[in-house]
Amino acid sequence: MAKNHVIIFPFMAQGHTLPLLDLAKSLSSHNLRVTVVTTPSNAKSISDSLPPANHPNISLAVIPFPAISGLPEGTENTSQLPSMQEFLLPFLHATKKLQKPFERILAAAAGSDVDRPLCVVSDFFLAWTLDTCRAFDVPRLVFHGMSVCAMALSKSLWCAAPQLVGADGSQPLDVPNMNLPFDLTVGEVPWEIMVNGIGGPENPFVEFMEEVGWADVNSWGVVVNSFEELELSHIPALESFYRDGARAWCLGPLFLCDQAQAARDKSKEAEGLFELSRWLDERVVASGSVMYVSFGTQADVSSAQLDELAHGLEMSGVPFVWVVRAGSWSVPEGLEERIEGRGLILRKWVDQRYVLGHRAVGGFLSHCGWNSMLESISTGVPILAWPMMAEQPFNAKLIVEGLEAGLRIEATGSIDADGVVFKREAICRGVRELMGGAKGRRARDRARALGRVAHRAVGDGGSSRDAMTRLISELREC
Numbered sequence: 026m027a028k029n030h031v032i033i034f035p036f037m038a039q040g041h042t043l044p045l046l047d048l049a050k051s052l053s054s055h056n057l058r059v060t061v062v063t064t065p066s067n068a069k070s071i072s073d074s075l076p077p078a079n080h081p082n083i084s085l086a087v088i089p090f091p092a093i094s095g096l097p098e099g100t101e102n103t104s105q106l107p108s109m110q111e112f113l114l115p116f117l118h119a120t121k122k123l124q125k126p127f128e129r130i131l132a133a134a135a136g137s138d139v140d141r142p143l144c145v146v147s148d149f150f151l152a153w154t155l156d157t158c159r160a161f162d163v164p165r166l167v168f169h170g171m172s173v174c175a176m177a178l179s180k181s182l183w184c185a186a187p188q189l190v191g192a193d194g195s196q197p198l199d200v201p202n203m204n205l206p207f208d209l210t211v212g213e214v215p216w217e218i219m220v221n222g223i224g225g226p227e228n229p230f231v232e233f234m235e236e237v238g239w240a241d242v243n244s245w246g247v248v249v250n251s252f253e254e255l256e257l258s259h260i261p262a263l264e265s266f267y268r269d270g271a272r273a274w275c276l277g278p279l280f281l282c283d284q285a286q287a288a289r290d291k292s293k294e295a296e297g298l299f300e301l302s303r304w305l306d307e308r309v310v311a312s313g314s315v316m317y318v319s320f321g322t323q324a325d326v327s328s329a330q331l332d333e334l335a336h337g338l339e340m341s342g343v344p345f346v347w348v349v350r351a352g353s354w355s356v357p358e359g360l361e362e363r364i365e366g367r368g369l370i371l372r373k374w375v376d377q378r379y380v381l382g383h384r385a386v387g388g389f390l391s392h393c394g395w396n397s398m399l400e401s402i403s404t405g406v407p408i409l410a411w412p413m414m415a416e417q418p419f420n421a422k423l424i425v426e427g428l429e430a431g432l433r434i435e436a437t438g439s440i441d442a443d444g445v446v447f448k449r450e451a452i453c454r455g456v457r458e459l460m461g462g463a464k465g466r467r468a469r470d471r472a473r474a475l476g477r478v479a480h481r482a483v484g485d486g487g488s489s490r491d492a493m494t495r496l497i498s499e500l501r502e503c
């Protein structure tokens with residue numbers, strides 16, 4: 026009997042979970058049944074974005090999140106961590122305790138004639154899922170959420186980090202096997218990679234990442250939320266890290282894979298979007314005149330930097346929608362009145378894809394998380410890049426220098442004592458250039474061209490659609 030069941034296990038962080046829910050929808054549109062494994066407090070938002078009436082092929086398996094010392098009680102998602110720096114590692118360790126209940130789910134499915142899984146797709150942080158999959162002879166596909174380029178580069182530089190410690194920051198980097206579309210210096214390698222040199226093998230974060238890395242490269246394959254036309258030249262470099270000929274499967278942009286279904290899901294959310302959509306509609310004097318500002322779900326930005334940003338946006342004179350996460354920050358006095366009718370500051374979750382797809386929106390000031398990059402170029406919106414952590418500096422370089430679909434804010438030097446990297450004047454200049462300057466116009470044209478390619482990739486005969494068909498058939502044969 027043909028295997029028709031896929032088990033997906035996302036890591037509990039929105040930036041990691043959302044693309045895997047899109048993968049679930051895409052698999053379901055290929056007539057596969059999907060089980061998404063999650064924990065109680067994450068289950069609500071997952072089932073809200075996969076309304077059962079619209080997604081009868083997708084179900085949830087809910088397992089309890091372990092209570093461990095060192096983590097605030099009730100924490101089940103990284104968005105609930107008071108500080109990523111302090112609590113991410115204990116959170117990552119807590120997820121290892123999900124192994125036993127996951128084993129029970131896999132045992133039940135693997136022992137059944139109708140439910141035997143074609144594969145498990147699990148986040149790279151959930152390294153221990155590889156052992157469980159091997160125990161039940163089910164292929165594990167790993168998912169990172171990053172681009173092919175950033176993944177290959179991160180793996181290469183992780184190995185090189187011990188030799189880079191102490192090197193001059195301005196030293197150019199030559200990355201073996203990669204034909205990078207941008208220049209890179211030692212000083213631009215993110216801390217999350219350099220820690221492998223600075224911290225040494227005994228550092229607890231390095232130890233954890235080594236475990237994750239081993240399980241990653243020993244997986245059956247890697248699912249990538251990207252499309253071949255964007256990253257074909259980096260695929261061999263990425264695949265060279267994997268064992269036994271494991272392949273990288275570019276199946277994205279995953280959120281575009283089931284547009285008809287997305288539109289039906291959206292109608293459910295329409296009430297929540299009513300205010301925002303009215304505000305945006307009123308701003309369509311000239312299409313593409315509004316700047317959207319958001320820094321994803323993880324970044325911690327200092328209050329002083331948020332003040333600079335608020336003043337920079339005000340000074341620019343450009344209409345904007347800004348989604349702010351920092352609960353403790355207050356808008357500088359009098360600013361909200363001064364920007365009334367021109368700037369909208371929101372302190373809640375908004376559907377970013379909806380905002381980027383609205384014709385009033387013409388630019389995105391972003392931290393360069395990979396989901397945001399894909400969503401922006403897929404909707405033809407150019408990016409003003411403000412990378413903050415993890416692989417975001419690589420994404421910024423790829424988008425700005427490699428693909429020329431964005432611009433950068435001029436850095437005024439290093440971070441000051443208040444955590445300010447960008448001053449209001451530089452932010453204002455960047456916003457004005459992206460929204461009205463010649464460089465901004467060129468970036469917009471490039472973003473629109475890339476958006477057309479992204480849509481073709483997931484359409485009939487497109488590279489991502491074909492890759493999905495091949496992946497399913499190869500999994501059925503193994």
Ligand SMILES: O=c1ccn([C@@H]2O[C@H](COP(=O)(O)OP(=O)(O)O[C@H]3O[C@H](CO)[C@@H](O)[C@H](O)[C@H]3O)[C@@H](O)[C@H]2O)c(=O)[nH]1
Binds near residue numbers: 169
């Ligand atoms: O109010 C909000 C805030 C976020 N989003 C969505 O949340 C996701 C955010 O993802 P991303 O832009 O990738 O940012 P992060 O949440 O910061 O992502 C983490 O995960 C990414 C994928 O691995 C990495 O590229 C980043 O560096 C890492 O910080 C996107 O789909 C957004 O559309 C909303 O819809 N509404």
